[in-house]
Amino acid sequence: xxxxxxxxxxxxxxxxxxxxxxxxxxxxxxxxxxxxxxxxxxxxxxxxxxxxxxxxxxxxxxxxxxxxxxxxxxxxxxxxxxxxxxxxxxxxxxxxxxxxxxxxxxxxxxxxxxxxxxxxxxxxxxxxxxxxxxxxxxxxxxxxxxxxxxxxxxxxxxxxxxxxxxxxxxxxxxxxxxxxxxxxxxxxxxxxxxxxxxxxxxxxxxxxxxxxxxxxxxxxxxxxxxxxxxxxxxxxxxxxxxxxxxxxxxxxxxxxxxxxxxxxxxxxxxxxxxxxxxxxxxxxxxxxxxxxxxxxxxxxxxxxxxxxxxxxxxxxxxxxxxxxxxxxxxxxx
Numbered sequence: 001x002x003x004x005x006x007x008x009x010x011x012x013x014x015x016x017x018x019x020x021x022x023x024x025x026x027x028x029x030x031x032x033x034x035x036x037x038x039x040x041x042x043x044x045x046x047x048x049x050x051x052x053x054x055x056x057x058x059x060x061x062x063x064x065x066x067x068x069x070x071x072x073x074x075x076x077x078x079x080x081x082x083x084x085x086x087x088x089x090x091x092x093x094x095x096x097x098x099x100x101x102x103x104x105x106x107x108x109x110x111x112x113x114x115x116x117x118x119x120x121x122x123x124x125x126x127x128x129x130x131x132x133x134x135x136x137x138x139x140x141x142x143x144x145x146x147x148x149x150x151x152x153x154x155x156x157x158x159x160x161x162x163x164x165x166x167x168x169x170x171x172x173x174x175x176x177x178x179x180x181x182x183x184x185x186x187x188x189x190x191x192x193x194x195x196x197x198x199x200x201x202x203x204x205x206x207x208x209x210x211x212x213x214x215x216x217x218x219x220x221x222x223x224x225x226x227x228x229x230x231x232x233x234x235x236x237x238x239x240x241x242x243x244x245x246x247x248x249x250x251x252x253x254x255x256x257x258x259x260x261x262x263x264x265x266x267x268x269x270x271x272x273x274x275x276x277x278x279x280x281x282x283x284x285x286x287x288x289x290x291x292x293x294x295x296x297x298x299x300x301x302x303x304x305x306x307x308x309x310x311x312x313x314x315x316x317x318x319x320x321x322x323x324x325x326x327x328x329x330x331x332x333x
Contacts, residue, residue, distance in 0.1 A: 005037070007080055007083035008024055008084055010086045011041045011062060012043065014260025014261075017040070017044055019132050021051050021152040022152055025152050026148050028053050035055045036053065036056075038058070039060050039071065039092075040057060040059065040060070053152075075095065084139050086136050088114070089117065105122070105143065107127065108125060109124075111125075130283055131283055131287060154268060163242075163246070177210055177325070178256075179198065181214070181218075182259060184259065186306060186307050187277065187278050187306035187308070188258050191314065192222075192228060196230070198255065199229045200229055200232045203232035210229070211247065212225055213244065213247065214236060214237070251265065253325055254273070257274070266291055271290070271329060272286050273292045273321060273325050275295075275313065277299050278302045292327065294321060298312060298315060
């Protein structure tokens with residue numbers, strides 16, 4: 001019998017791809033000899049490659065017509081056993097549909113947020129699980145996989161490791177906590193002055209350094225955090241993906257909202273303290289039961305992209321977060 005060929009579609013983003021890895025690992029472990037082609041945005045090729053789950057990675061930019069056309073031509077030129085769309089958006093579902101793949105698996109309308117997308121699937125899975133990792137695993141089972149999820153091991157490049165080590169050494173940093181104040185949209189973010197206050201307590205009471213991770217356009221946010229640290233210094237670190245992976249893997253703990261760096265750190269097994277508000281940690285939180293999730297009992301799940309911190313994020317105090325950090329680091333010592 002010829003080896004199977006599967007198309008995996010998960011175009012972005014960082015945290016969502018990380019939450020897809022276990023399901024694709026289940027696919028890989030169920031069909032060790034299968035050819036697994038992963039479609040993703042060019043920005044995330046390095047991340048997908050770090051899992052070593054895909055046989056080939058095809059970059060596609062859904063906003064670039066020539067890129068989409070090229071990908072569709074490649075899809076039509078090959079034979080496929082099935083396509084699994086772990087994303088559930090029009091832009092992801094249309095690729096295997098227009099690419100002529102006969103068996104197309106995706107979420108039912110009960111799970112998908114974009115109206116009408118399931119019409120492009122031949123197999124619509126009405127998931128029973130709560131967490132997105134388990135929901136993705138239910139899609140994997142639809143191709144008769146023997147298991148929904150598998151073991152994931154992410155690999156960091158040697159160049160990334162060396163650069164991070166050199167920068168930490170230059171800053172005289174050994175053991176450190178990563179603070180990630182960004183969040184894509186501000187409603188999910190904990191206020192920067194509270195991150196600054198947390199940094200003070202980490203430095204003064206635990207004797208650990210703080211590294212502030214930030215991305216493009218977040219310079220002002222980082223400056224606000226640093227201003228609030230008082231006499232405690234914190235290293236601001238804007239890195240590429242390889243360096244971010246190395247930074248998170250080495251950390252004593254990571255404190256962040258519902259963001260890609262949080263989920264990437266959890267995938268490495270790095271202790272995390274997750275700060276949640278308008279998004280639901282039961283669905284999107286760290287998958288490990290060892291990590292600590294803080295969320296106000298008054299929080300309401302909305303997923304609305306507000307331009308200021310949600311009221312529920314303001315209900316998380318520095319004292320509460322610091323106490324959780326102490327417990328998480330202590331449990332890992």
